[in-house]
Amino acid sequence: MWDFQWTLQILPDLLGALGTTVQITFLSYLIALVLGLLIAIARRTPFFGAVLHAATEFIRTTPLVIQLVFVFLLTPAHITPMTVGVVVLGVHYAAYTAEVYRSGIEGVAKGQWEAARALSLPARRTWGAIVLPQAIRKVIPALGNYLIATFKDTPLLIAIGVAELLTEAQRIGSASFRVVEVYTVVGFLFLLVSIPSAILLRRLERRYAAV
Amino acid sequence: MDFLIQRLPLYIDGAWITIQLTFGGCALAFVLAMVFGIMGTIRHWLPRAISTVYVEVFRGIAALVLMFWMAFALPQLSGFRLDDMFAAILALGLNVGAYGAEVVRSSINAVPKAQVEATVALNLSWFQRTRLVVLPQAWAQMLPTFGNLVIELMKATAVVYLIGVADLTAVAQNMRESTGETVVAFIGAFILYYLIAQVLIFGMRMLERRANRKLGRTPPRGKSLKSLAQSTPVGSAGGTF
Amino acid sequence: MPPSDTPVNAESPGVEGQSLIVFDDVVKRFGDLTVLDDLNFSVAPGERVTLIGPSGSGKTTILRLLMTLEKITEGVIWVGGEPFSHMRRGQGLVRASEGYMRERRKRIGMVFQQFNLFPNMSVRQNITEAPVHVLGTPKDEANARAKELLDLVGLGEKIDAHPTQLSGGQQQRVAIARALAMQPEILLLDEVTSALDPELVAGVLDVLREVAETTDITMLCVTHEMGFARDVSHRVLMFDQGQIAEEGPPEQIFGDPKEDRTKSFLRSVLDNGF
Numbered sequence: 001m002w003d004f005q006w007t008l009q010i011l012p013d014l015l016g017a018l019g020t021t022v023q024i025t026f027l028s029y030l031i032a033l034v035l036g037l038l039i040a041i042a043r044r045t046p047f048f049g050a051v052l053h054a055a056t057e058f059i060r061t062t063p064l065v066i067q068l069v070f071v072f073l074l075t076p077a078h079i080t081p082m083t084v085g086v087v088v089l090g091v092h093y094a095a096y097t098a099e100v101y102r103s104g105i106e107g108v109a110k111g112q113w114e115a116a117r118a119l120s121l122p123a124r125r126t127w128g129a130i131v132l133p134q135a136i137r138k139v140i141p142a143l144g145n146y147l148i149a150t151f152k153d154t155p156l157l158i159a160i161g162v163a164e165l166l167t168e169a170q171r172i173g174s175a176s177f178r179v180v181e182v183y184t185v186v187g188f189l190f191l192l193v194s195i196p197s198a199i200l201l202r203r204l205e206r207r208y209a210a211v
Numbered sequence: 212m213d214f215l216i217q218r219l220p221l222y223i224d225g226a227w228i229t230i231q232l233t234f235g236g237c238a239l240a241f242v243l244a245m246v247f248g249i250m251g252t253i254r255h256w257l258p259r260a261i262s263t264v265y266v267e268v269f270r271g272i273a274a275l276v277l278m279f280w281m282a283f284a285l286p287q288l289s290g291f292r293l294d295d296m297f298a299a300i301l302a303l304g305l306n307v308g309a310y311g312a313e314v315v316r317s318s319i320n321a322v323p324k325a326q327v328e329a330t331v332a333l334n335l336s337w338f339q340r341t342r343l344v345v346l347p348q349a350w351a352q353m354l355p356t357f358g359n360l361v362i363e364l365m366k367a368t369a370v371v372y373l374i375g376v377a378d379l380t381a382v383a384q385n386m387r388e389s390t391g392e393t394v395v396a397f398i399g400a401f402i403l404y405y406l407i408a409q410v411l412i413f414g415m416r417m418l419e420r421r422a423n424r425k426l427g428r429t430p431p432r433g434k435s436l437k438s439l440a441q442s443t444p445v446g447s448a449g450g451t452f
Numbered sequence: 453m454p455p456s457d458t459p460v461n462a463e464s465p466g467v468e469g470q471s472l473i474v475f476d477d478v479v480k481r482f483g484d485l486t487v488l489d490d491l492n493f494s495v496a497p498g499e500r501v502t503l504i505g506p507s508g509s510g511k512t513t514i515l516r517l518l519m520t521l522e523k524i525t526e527g528v529i530w531v532g533g534e535p536f537s538h539m540r541r542g543q544g545l546v547r548a549s550e551g552y553m554r555e556r557r558k559r560i561g562m563v564f565q566q567f568n569l570f571p572n573m574s575v576r577q578n579i580t581e582a583p584v585h586v587l588g589t590p591k592d593e594a595n596a597r598a599k600e601l602l603d604l605v606g607l608g609e610k611i612d613a614h615p616t617q618l619s620g621g622q623q624q625r626v627a628i629a630r631a632l633a634m635q636p637e638i639l640l641l642d643e644v645t646s647a648l649d650p651e652l653v654a655g656v657l658d659v660l661r662e663v664a665e666t667t668d669i670t671m672l673c674v675t676h677e678m679g680f681a682r683d684v685s686h687r688v689l690m691f692d693q694g695q696i697a698e699e700g701p702p703e704q705i706f707g708d709p710k711e712d713r714t715k716s717f718l719r720s721v722l723d724n725g726f
Contacts, residue, residue, distance in 0.1 A: 061362060061408035062401050063369030066380045070397045073387070152273040156370060166276060173283065183284040187272045194271035328521050329568035333582035333634060334558055343581055347572035426571045427616030 007181045010172050014182070017168035018189050024086055024164060025151040031090025032146065036097030040105060041127065043098065056095035064092050065156045072160040085157040085164075093150050100142045104135035141205040148197050152190070165189065214392060215399045225382030226403045232299055232368040232378065233407070237361055239304025240311050247308070248315020249341065262312060269309035275370045278302035282374040299371040307364045314356045318349040351422040358415035362408055369404075379403055471530075472497040472638065472670055473518070478527035480513050480694075487513045489694035491527070497637075500664055500671040502681040502702070505691030506717055511674040515640040518672070519562045520553045531556060531638070558586075561636030565643040567623040569615040569630070575602070576611045579630045587634065594633070601629035605659045621652030625659050632663070639663075641673040653677070660684065676721060682706050690714045 039056060043049040059067070072084045108131050116126040155166035169186045173179035215222070243265075251262035269277070281298040285291070293301070322345050330340040372381035383400035387393050471494040480488040487510045495501050503511040516522045517529060517537070528545060529537040538545035539552045548556070569578050579601060580594040589597070602608045605625035607618075615623055624644055631639060641660070645653045657680045664671065664684045675681055681688060681702060688705040690698040690713070698711040709715050 058401075058405060061366075061412075062404040063366040063380065065369045065373075066383065066397065066400060066404070069380075069384070070393070070401075073393045073397075152271075155273045155275040158275070159370075159373060166273075166279065170279070178287070180284045180288045183276070183280040186276055187280060190273060190276055191268065191271045195267055198267065198271070325564065325566055325568045326570065328519075329564065329570070331521060331557075332519055332560075332562035332564075332631070332640075334554060334586045335582060336554070336586075339585050343585065344570050344572070348570075427614040 003178070003181060006176075006178060007185060010182060011185065013168060013172060014165065014185055014189060017163060017165045018193075020162075021151070021154045021164045022193070024082070024089070024154050024157065024162070025147070027086045028089035028093065028154075029147050029150050031087065032093035032097050032150065033143065035091065035094035037101050037132075039094060039098035040101035043102065044105075052098075056098055059092055059095040060099075064089070064153055065159050067092060068156060069159050081157075081160045081162045085160060085162045089150060089153060089157070092153075093146055096146055096149075097143060100139045100146070101135065103142075104139035105131060107138055108134050137208065140208050141201065144201045144204055148194060148201065151193060151197070214390070214395050218386060218399070221382055221386070222379065222399050222403055225377060225379035225400070226407065228296075228371075228376060228378040229365070229368050229404075230407065232296070232303065232371060232376070233361075233365045233411070235296075235300040236303035236307060236364050236368065239300060240306075240308035240360070240364060241357075243304060243308030244311025244315050247312035249319065251312060251316035252319045262316070266309045266312050269305045270313075272306070274302050274306040274367050275373070277306060278370065278374055295371070295374055295376050299368070299374065299376055303364055303367055307360050307367070310360055310363075311357065314353050314360070315349070318352040319345055321352055322348045348426065351419070351426055351428075354415065354419045354422055358412065358419070361411050361415060365407060365411060366404075470496060472499075472532060473672075474530040475514070476528045476530065478517070478529060479525045480510070480517065480522065481525045487694055488517075491695065493689065493696060493699075495670060495672065498668040498670055499687065500673070500685045502685040502688045503672065503674045503691060504676075504678075504681065504688060504705075504717070504721075505697070506720075509691040510694040511691050512642055515562065515642050515672060515674060518560060518638070518640055520548075520557055531560075559635070559637040560640065561631035561634050561638070562640040562642065563624070563627050563631050563644050565646050567615075567620070567627045567647070569623055569627055571615055573615075574611075575607070575613050575615065575618070575626050578615065578626060579633045582630070583633050597633060598629070601632055602626070604632075604662065605629050606655070619652060620648045621655050624648065624652075624656045628656070628659055628663070636669060638670045638672070641671060641675070643674050643676070645675070645677055678706060678718070678721060690717065692717075 039052055043052050068085065068088050071088050072081060075084050112130055112134065113126070116130050121130070154164050157164050158167045158170065161167065165186055169182045173182045247262045247265045250258040251266070253259060278299055281293055281302055282295060285293065285298075326344055326348065327340065330344050335343065368378060369380045371378050372384065379400050383397050386396035386399070390396065473495040475491050475493050478488055478491040479486070487508075489510075491510075491514075503514065505511055513522060517524055518531075524537040527537075528535055534556070535545050535548070536553075536556050537548055539548045569575075570581075573581060576595065576598055579598040580589075580591070583589040583594045583597065584591055599608065599611060602611055605628055607622055607625055607629075610618065610622065610626070615626065618626065624647075628644075644660070645656050648656065657677060660680070661684060663669065671684075673681070673685065685702055687699060688702050689696050690705060690709075690711070692713045697713045698705065698709065705714065706718065709718060
């Protein structure tokens with residue numbers, strides 16, 4: 001039933017695709033980290049903030065896969081599916097990380113803002129040296145969660161034909177008509193990445209909870 | 212706009228599939244979350260180990276990979292082909308149930324130890340304690356996160372078109388292919404997804420409010436509307452009567 | 453293997469029919485901290501015993517051991533002539549199983565410092581839930597009994613209220629009614645007034661005085677209310693560092709303490725306005 005020879009044969013291709021998947025994950029996550037922070041800060045402005053709030057709310061309540069397909073269909077042909085995938089995944093998760101940053105920023109004691117005001121610090125220093133360092137430290141475990149979540153959403157990129165793990169598995173499967181090994185190995189590869197990440201994250205949580 | 216109004220019945224059909232998937236997935240996820248979550252709080256190592264394995268495995272594998280496995284690998288392995296809808300519900304339920312089990316476990320563990328001690332003093336059995344005291348109190352704690360999971364599950368249903376289920380996303384795709392109107396075809400689906408999410412969020416808020424009222428965290432019924440509007444948490448404030 | 457896991461002498465040390473509760477060489481440690489150090493004492497049926505002493509002297513631990521909320525480290529506790537912390541196996545004793553403890557603690561009730569009412573239930577349910585589910589009392593009967601008990605504690609009209617709508621003192625009176633609903637032979641009172649605002653203490657103590665006068669429930673009471681201890685108890689045990697420093701009738705302990713430790717403890721309690 002289970003063909004080990006065949007499993008070994010497809011493993012290199014799948015591992016290669018796993019590499020691509022990890023790359024996509026990190027690039028998207030980088031976008032999510034930076035863009036999310038910018039959104040969280042910009043959301044404190046009166047009008048633009050409300051617009052951003054509505055936009056992130058919309059992104060968070062509609063499916064990622066339809067966002068991917070929609071944006072992909074509207075982008076010019078010379079932009080690769082990979083680029084579209086990374087950007088959409090990154091923006092989608094920025095809508096989540098923005099909420100995380102926001103809770104961190106709101107968690108900074110009011111006295112800290114007042115102390116900064118009392119010292120007549122400019123806004124840039126208040127944010128950069130006082131508010132953000134405290135806020136971000138507190139939300140590091142929550143942000144870590146979204147790295148794992150981003151990884152687990154990379155298979156959706158199959159919808160726009162990016163050569164990530166599941167796409168590759170489907171390609172191998174449809175070329176050979178033997179899918180049991182392929183999809184099972186993909187499942188195991190997912191566990192291989194996500195279980196150690198979950199353990200690492202738990203350590204991270206303990207470390208930052210202790211502070 | 213005419214475009215959408217003319218084709219509304221098709222969108223409604225797709226949305227109905229999405230709603231069925233959401234409710235089916237939530238029902239399965241809820242049962243699994245309760246069973247494995249409660250098992251995760253039992254002192255004996257065996258149920259705890261089973262719970263951990265379930266949570267780590269089904270949280271670790273992406274729902275879409277699970278869905279592909281059930282839709283494509285399972286028939287080849289067993290010769291038995293699941294209905295696509297059913298495979299989708301199974302994959303979504305197993306995946307979200309694993310997240311839910313963690314929520315159930317931690318909410319039960321967050322019930323104050325003193326409450327459990329009071330049940331010992333009244334000689335309630337483990338089963339009675341869990342059913343009468345622990346779960347009703349943990350329930351209020353679970354609901355906000357359950358609310359998020361319900362939305363996540365609803366969103367995750369959108370991948371089912373990849374295994375051939377005609378949900379809302381599939382309708383948008385078909386519409387685009389048959390008319391070439393990408394923007395309009397997709398906006399219809401986006402709006403419906405957004406509306407479904409808002410209804411789900413509203414429903415979960417109502418459940419949350421009811422659960423908190425049961426724990427006496429907001430004024431109970433029978434008070435005037437005015438005092439309800441002020442709605443200060445009663446908490447430990449004493450001597451109000 | 454800790455010594456208490458090996459079979460120990462299964463002869464009841466209490467004189468048959470005279471002691472309801474016997475602590476036989478009881479040791480309780482939390483890690484390196486010894487809370488009860490080779491403790492021996494017994495309580496007669498119907499006796500009301502007050503445990504006093506500085507915090508950390510092990511008083512509360514005694515109640516928690518009797519409620520099976522803590523596990524004994526060494527020694528044996530006997531209740532009603534039968535082993536309580538342990539159970540008979542062959543000629544010896546082994547640690548009590550959960551099922552055995554459940555059977556044996558049926559007639560022991562406890563009132564906690566923080567009341568511990570169930571916030572997901574009304575006052576009525578708090579009182580009727582255990583009789584209905586544990587004792588199998590019919591619902592009507594349990595309801596009628598709940599009403600009687602609430603009348604006893606002066607809260608008859610609060611039967612359908614929610615615990616959070618009650619003051620601390622009222623909550624504690626409901627907790628007393630809840631414990632009494634299980635018809636305990638032994639009632640454990642763990643600093644039941646310590647969490648209350650001063651003006652609410654008297655109401656709770658009055659209820660307990662009433663219970664003491666009208667029933668023959670054996671009571672073990674940890675308290676800082678020296679006036680109450682004097683009025684209600686037959687005997688006072690002064691604890692210090694996990695051992696009984698002095699014991700005697702309340703008139704003697706409060707009027708003419710022999711031990712320096714008792715004297716200084718009583719002085720400090722009175723100075724602090726208890």
